[in-house]
Amino acid sequence: MTGRIELPQGTLDLLILRTLLPGPQHGWAISERVQQVSSEVLSIQQGSLYPALHRLERRGWIKAEWGTSDNNRRAKYYELTRTGRKQLDAETEAWRKLAVAVEQVLEGA
Amino acid sequence: MRWLSRLGVQFRMLFSRNRAHRELDAELRDHLDRQIAENTARGMSDESARAAALRTFGNPALLRDQAHDTWNWAAAESLLHDVRIGCRTLLRTPGFTVIAILVMALGIGANVALFTIVRGVLLKPLPYSDPERLVTLYERSASEGLGMFNPVAAGSFSEWQRAATGVEQMALVSPFQNYNVSAEGGKLPERIDAGFCSWNLFSLLGVQPALGRTFAEADDEHSAQSTVMLSDAFWRRRYAGDPAIVGKTIWLDAKPYTVVGVLPASFLFNSAFGGNTVQVWTPVGHEFPEALLKAYDDHEGIVMARLKPGVTLQSVLAQLGAVQAQIKKEHAAGGVNGAVNGRSMLDDAVHDYKTPLYALLAATGCVLLIACMNVASLLIARTAARGKEMAIRTALGGGRMRLMRERLTESLLISVMAGAVGIGISWAALQLLVKMRPDMNRVESIRIDGGVALFTIAAIASCALFAGLISALGADGKRLLSALQESSRANRGSHQRATLRRVLLVLEVSLTVVLLAGAGLLLKSYQRLRTTDLGIPINNALRLHVSLPESRYKEEVQQVAFFEQLIAGVRALPGVEAAGLVSTAPGQGWGGDSLADTLEQPRRQEDLLDIHRRAADPGYFAAAQIPLLRGRIFTSDERLSRSDVALISLSTAQQLFPGQDPIGKHLHFGYNKDVYEIIGVVGDVRWDIHEPPKPTMYMPLYGHDWTGATIFVRGRNVESLAMPIENVVGRLDRDLPVSNVMTFRESIAKSTIDSQFDSLLILSFAVIALILAGAGLYGVLAYLVTQRTGEIGIRMALGAPRKQVMRLMLLDGLRPALIGLVLGLAGSAATGRLIASMLFDTKPLDAGIYTAVAATLLVVAGIACMLPAWRASRIDPMQALRTE
Numbered sequence: 001m002t003g004r005i006e007l008p009q010g011t012l013d014l015l016i017l018r019t020l021l022p023g024p025q026h027g028w029a030i031s032e033r034v035q036q037v038s039s040e041v042l043s044i045q046q047g048s049l050y051p052a053l054h055r056l057e058r059r060g061w062i063k064a065e066w067g068t069s070d071n072n073r074r075a076k077y078y079e080l081t082r083t084g085r086k087q088l089d090a091e092t093e094a095w096r097k098l099a100v101a102v103e104q105v106l107e108g109a
Numbered sequence: 110m111r112w113l114s115r116l117g118v119q120f121r122m123l124f125s126r127n128r129a130h131r132e133l134d135a136e137l138r139d140h141l142d143r144q145i146a147e148n149t150a151r152g153m154s155d156e157s158a159r160a161a162a163l164r165t166f167g168n169p170a171l172l173r174d175q176a177h178d179t180w181n182w183a184a185a186e187s188l189l190h191d192v193r194i195g196c197r198t199l200l201r202t203p204g205f206t207v208i209a210i211l212v213m214a215l216g217i218g219a220n221v222a223l224f225t226i227v228r229g230v231l232l233k234p235l236p237y238s239d240p241e242r243l244v245t246l247y248e249r250s251a252s253e254g255l256g257m258f259n260p261v262a263a264g265s266f267s268e269w270q271r272a273a274t275g276v277e278q279m280a281l282v283s284p285f286q287n288y289n290v291s292a293e294g295g296k297l298p299e300r301i302d303a304g305f306c307s308w309n310l311f312s313l314l315g316v317q318p319a320l321g322r323t324f325a326e327a328d329d330e331h332s333a334q335s336t337v338m339l340s341d342a343f344w345r346r347r348y349a350g351d352p353a354i355v356g357k358t359i360w361l362d363a364k365p366y367t368v369v370g371v372l373p374a375s376f377l378f379n380s381a382f383g384g385n386t387v388q389v390w391t392p393v394g395h396e397f398p399e400a401l402l403k404a405y406d407d408h409e410g411i412v413m414a415r416l417k418p419g420v421t422l423q424s425v426l427a428q429l430g431a432v433q434a435q436i437k438k439e440h441a442a443g444g445v446n447g448a449v450n451g452r453s454m455l456d457d458a459v460h461d462y463k464t465p466l467y468a469l470l471a472a473t474g475c476v477l478l479i480a481c482m483n484v485a486s487l488l489i490a491r492t493a494a495r496g497k498e499m500a501i502r503t504a505l506g507g508g509r510m511r512l513m514r515e516r517l518t519e520s521l522l523i524s525v526m527a528g529a530v531g532i533g534i535s536w537a538a539l540q541l542l543v544k545m546r547p548d549m550n551r552v553e554s555i556r557i558d559g560g561v562a563l564f565t566i567a568a569i570a571s572c573a574l575f576a577g578l579i580s581a582l583g584a585d586g587k588r589l590l591s592a593l594q595e596s597s598r599a600n601r602g603s604h605q606r607a608t609l610r611r612v613l614l615v616l617e618v619s620l621t622v623v624l625l626a627g628a629g630l631l632l633k634s635y636q637r638l639r640t641t642d643l644g645i646p647i648n649n650a651l652r653l654h655v656s657l658p659e660s661r662y663k664e665e666v667q668q669v670a671f672f673e674q675l676i677a678g679v680r681a682l683p684g685v686e687a688a689g690l691v692s693t694a695p696g697q698g699w700g701g702d703s704l705a706d707t708l709e710q711p712r713r714q715e716d717l718l719d720i721h722r723r724a725a726d727p728g729y730f731a732a733a734q735i736p737l738l739r740g741r742i743f744t745s746d747e748r749l750s751r752s753d754v755a756l757i758s759l760s761t762a763q764q765l766f767p768g769q770d771p772i773g774k775h776l777h778f779g780y781n782k783d784v785y786e787i788i789g790v791v792g793d794v795r796w797d798i799h800e801p802p803k804p805t806m807y808m809p810l811y812g813h814d815w816t817g818a819t820i821f822v823r824g825r826n827v828e829s830l831a832m833p834i835e836n837v838v839g840r841l842d843r844d845l846p847v848s849n850v851m852t853f854r855e856s857i858a859k860s861t862i863d864s865q866f867d868s869l870l871i872l873s874f875a876v877i878a879l880i881l882a883g884a885g886l887y888g889v890l891a892y893l894v895t896q897r898t899g900e901i902g903i904r905m906a907l908g909a910p911r912k913q914v915m916r917l918m919l920l921d922g923l924r925p926a927l928i929g930l931v932l933g934l935a936g937s938a939a940t941g942r943l944i945a946s947m948l949f950d951t952k953p954l955d956a957g958i959y960t961a962v963a964a965t966l967l968v969v970a971g972i973a974c975m976l977p978a979w980r981a982s983r984i985d986p987m988q989a990l991r992t993e
Contacts, residue, residue, distance in 0.1 A: 028140045050173075074135070
């Protein structure tokens with residue numbers, strides 16, 4: 001698939017947290033959504049999605065619960081916790097600063 | 110708190126691992142299914158939709174492992190793995206495992222038990238409010254050593270109370286008193302331990318009564334009504350816990366006392382004088398005669414005080430010291446002390462137990478150390494046996510850390526199991542010890558609690574670390590490789606391991622020697638104590654105490670009549686060979702002393718002789734078999750009159766009248782103006798088994814201040830005489846209890862119980878250590894023989910005689926034993942001084958003991974080495990070479 005780029009280190013967590021902001025989602029939906037919203041530029045490898053989800057859960061930023069999905073199948077839903085929301089704010093802020101800074105450097109050089 | 114909840118999640122995940130696995134699988138399957146469904150929707154065939162999905166998805170197993178790893182399970186799982194391996198290894202050699210666990214369990218059990226006692230008795234604060242501000246005060250005589258903690262005179266106490274500004278409250282306590290409790294309600298009369306105290310003692314300590322009230326200031330007046338407070342134990346035992354006891358009257362020494370309150374069960378009085386046996390309390394100001402309350406030279410109590418916050422004991426001692434020095438100046442008579450002394454109340458209560466308990470704790474520490482060394486040694490031997498396996502694993506890239514962790518896990522497993530067994534052992538030991546020594550101060554606070562649990566965990570952990578690390582030291586990776594290269598023929602690696610084991614052995618033996626020497630010294634000292642010559646034969650003698658209540662026997666005539674009838678009745682009993690009365694019998698301890706002077710050669714104030722005063726009837730000397738050396742015994746007339754005649758002991762004669770005939774000379778005391786004419790000299794006796802005979806004077810019993818007396822009876826089968834004698838007393842006065850009924854032998858056993866206890870305990874630790882050291886020697890040598898089987902085979906094939914092989918192996922084992930012995934003897938010489946205060950008539954450097962210890966150790970070491978050496982000499986050379 002063309003046009004896709006590798007995710008920089010550490011952005012995966014941010015993307016997952018942001019994707020969960022509107023409401024609980026299961027793993028598949030998270031990866032679909034990222035791909036869709038980023039106009040197919042960003043794609044999450046399943047190989048990194050699940051370890052990342054578990055890592056976030058361990059840190060207490062998201063919590064998981066089993067539920068029934070749209071097509072009546074049982075699926076594990078991930079949801080932002082309060083600390084997760086704070087973490088998302090912090091990381092978004094950091095990312096914006098970084099992006100602006102990188103942009104400035106690129107412009108200035 | 111975040112880390113806490115995070116930890117919670119991790120723990121949940123760790124323990125619901127299987128569920129987590131299943132869930133992750135389900136989740137991944139769901140994801141895969143959706144991908145396939147989407148692919149199908151795009152128009153792919155089922156087959157290619159699945160293939161494409163799997164392609165983007167990757168290896169599900171790997172994926173699962175990756176997700177799995179984020180849970181930090183790896184460490185925990187490999188620990189579980191180690192534990193499993195450890196268990197399996199240990200189960201493969203059950204003999205080794207059981208021995209290692211038992212060895213360590215003994216060490217841990219003994220240590221936990223001793224620590225529990227030390228903590229309960231010596232370290233826990235006293236069960237009073239703000240116990241750190243409580244102190245016990247004494248008078249101090251000018252001389253150093255003896256007299257450092259002298260009881261306090263009531264007169265001095267009053268002056269101290271007026272002068273001391275640094276204390277909140279101060280109470281005079283005389284805890285070594287007794288009462289006869291009259292027969293009532295169908296109960297027999299009995300004699301009980303009692304305490305006299307200032308009315309404020311309980312508020313000073315912060316003790317609330319369980320029933321009724323404590324004493325009021327008015328109760329403490331000489332003219333007040335007689336009041337009493339009961340201990341919880343006495344109230345329950347004698348009065349069946351009667352809830353309406355307050356206000357009732359009980360009869361003490363044939364006088365009515367009103368019960369004002371009952372003390373709580375938690376209140377047990379502890380002091381250096383008088384242990385935890387006080388049954389009733391009465392106000393000291395009411396009980397002491399008025400003259401005694403004003404005396405400065407009659408020392409009958411101790412002073413308990415609560416310091417004001419921030420005030421130090423030193424400053425109070427300085428202030429009271431000045432007061433006491435002034436008292437001494439104003440009352441220059443002998444017996445008035447010129448200084449004060451004091452210590453914290455806790456220190457005061459447990460002072461006598463400190464050295465023995467710490468010595469015992471050190472001994473158990475040694476045993477544990479020896480046990481750890483033995484386990485380490487066993488682990489090393491095992492490592493050696495698995496040398497090839499280890500070498501191969503190392504060669505294949507097995508990390509050294511990993512190998513080390515295995516060894517640590519193994520020793521941890523052993524230690525944990527040993528700890529579990531050890532807790533059982535210590536529990537049993539504590540039950541036994543507490544039962545053996547109910548007389549020990551603070552015995553009630555000995556309890557297994559959180560602190561003890563922490564100590565146990567620490568002990569287990571340090572055992573595991575110690576044994577594990579030492580054995581890991583013996584398993585260096587490089588050496589393992591060389592083990593692989595050089596095959597199993599006597600190689601460098603195993604020799605180094607053997608060296609390490611030898612070093613452990615030397616340490617083990619030397620610690621054992623220190624323990625054995627200590628035990629030997631204490632045992633010898635106990636034997637000395639048991640066989641100490643009291644000055645009279647100890648067999649076939651019985652003693653009983655009778656105390657006449659002054660309220661009923663006011664007149665001397667009454668007392669005399671009673672004792673006359675009593676002793677006549679006792680002498681008439683069949684089986685009684687001789688009977689006499691004395692105020693205090695030998696071995697019964699302090700019974701009153703005074704500073705004596707002579708009329709003929711007056712002495713300077715500071716040279717007055719401290720003489721024990723005893724009152725006796727003429728029959729006593731024959732009954733006790735105290736020899737008459739010069740002069741004569743009292744006559745019957747003298748015992749009935751207030752004749753001022755006296756007998757003195759040999760040492761009194763030698764000190765007061767050196768080189769002269771004392772008969773006809775005169776003695777007198779500072780406390781009254783009576784002058785005694787010396788009519789005879791008798792043999793010396795020991796009043797306290799721990800102390801050499803003291804100068805003593807005997808005066809006629811009757812018609813003096815003594816209202817109580819010990820009946821001293823000689824006869825065959827004296828044990829069977831106790832009941833008949835009690836019946837004689839009962840016929841004379843049904844309210845009069847007979848107390849302290851003991852054969853003379855028993856009374857000595859009772860006063861030596863401390864040393865018996867200490868020496869038996871240390872001896873048992875030493876024996877355990879000896880067995881461990883023997884086992885260690887045997888183990889090392891047996892291992893060496895196995896290691897050197899090939900070498901020995903070659904030697905013998907080349908013509909070495911069996912005897913020579915045996916000698917070689919014996920020397921191999923005995924060398925570390927000898928080095929350990931020398932080190933141990935040196936160590937004992939250094940530590941002997943520490944227990945010097947526990948020794949009686951025994952020098953810390955006792956050649957006999959040291960020789961016996963050395964001999965015992967050599968015998969045990971010899972036996973332990975003989976068997977492997979003999980086995981080595983039996984090796985069949987051909988067989989040995991073939992197995993190589």
